[in-house]
Amino acid sequence: MLGAIGLDEAQESAYRALVALGAAEVSDLAHRLTLPEADTERALCRLERQGLAARSSARTGRWVAAPPGVALGALLTRQRHDLEQAEATAALLAAEYRAEAAEPPVHDLVEVVTGASAVAHRFAQLRLGATEEVCALETAPPATTRGSDHDSDGDGDGDARDGTATRGVRYRAVFEREVLTVPGGIAGLSAALGREEVRVVDKVPTQLVVADRTIAMVPLTGRGAEPAALVVHASGLLESLTGLFEAVWRDALPLRLGADGAVSPEGPPGPDATDLQVLSLLLAGMTDASVAKQLELGLRTVQRRVKGLMELAGVTTRLQLGWQAYERGWVGRR
Known part of the structure; x- marks a missing residue:
């Protein structure tokens, strides 16, 4: 839980144990954590640098926990500041990118991504980076724009989509009718209807995801082959893919469950x-x-x-x- 502020598992365990005890010798803490004393001392030194622990002035080799409310609060404040700085930098870089990309070279308009991990990671980037809308054509079962049945973080695809709804991003998806016949298909769509606008057609022309109408992703390989996908940036091809989605969306039947x-x-x-x-x-x-x-x-x-x-x-x-x-x-x- 404290990995977000830079602590690994051993350091977090050491801090939790130290908080529970208030103060402890290295040997006692190592025994409690079932770790070698050298590893325990390294974890404590790391906590000391983070302001979460201190060496006792009364006894050599004894460590004292810093009050969590104060110590963790300071770390979280610093983390928020760093995130705000990173967001500001990202906004500046995005503005620079838009300025430079006004007339991008033709060879920069598309990317070829290969390998299940790379494809899944790029798919997650498109989806999680959207700020307005994600549009998707979905095959049954999902094809190669996902790279695998899980996102790049190892979570299920349905879970990964939840973040778009909580950020106010509209999500429209058209599924093939075959989804309704596969085991669990109805249950999955019922869950999706709480956060997405879902429609159904007999057959989608291709799997496709379009984020904010500025970038799209389509598969290059079929099932059974190594996953590969084409990432399309702002161009006539992107406009065509966006138009393809809208045409399929208009003809699809809305699903209510x-x-x-x-x-x-x-x-x-x-x-x-x-x-x-x-x-x-x-x-x-x-x-x-x-x-x-x-x-x-x-x-x-x-x-x-x-x-x-x-x-x-x-x-x-x-x-x-x-x-x-x-x-x-x-x-x-x-």
């Missing part, structure tokens, strides 16, 4: 949350049997709910039901 799509209780009687899940999946192109399997419902239950929706909408065909669902706001484009 669970309580997120429920009709307001103040309005007229309407479908419940499960009805809307069934309706949304049917409009996404799934069969009754597939919907029943994904939602863990009986096939007859799904069919009965569809019949109830048709009666509620006053229609006799499923095509009419789809039209009425849009007209009544049960489902709709965002």
